[in-house]
Amino acid sequence: MWAGDGNRSLEVRVSFDRLYAYKPEVLLSLAAVDSAREQNLRYDLRVKDVDTNGFTIHFATWSDTRISLATVSWFAFGTAQ
Known part of the structure; x- marks a missing residue:
């Protein structure tokens, strides 16, 4: 996501x-x-x-934003089998 412009995902x-x-x-959290x-x-995390x-x-x-690294943490909760 470092190179280019416009929408990247x-x-x-x-x-x-x-x-x-x-x-x-x-x-999720960044x-x-x-x-x-x-x-x-600019980022969208879903x-x-x-x-x-x-x-x-x-x-x-999107646009001209340049991101070289992003780390995401996550947590799931519910009833396990």
Whole structure:
């Protein structure tokens, strides 16, 4: 996400260590970010496709924002099997 302009995104699938009996709630937080200081920092961090096996992290940026590193922390809670 360092090179280029416009919309750029990345998705990563996360698998739970244990299955959940029902679809859990998942919370995300941006733990670290390294970006160019000459541009505004723009990002969109979302949880997608949650099921009992895992979920997908969606991270996006746009315009002239340049991001070289982003670290995401997550927490899932619900009833485990």
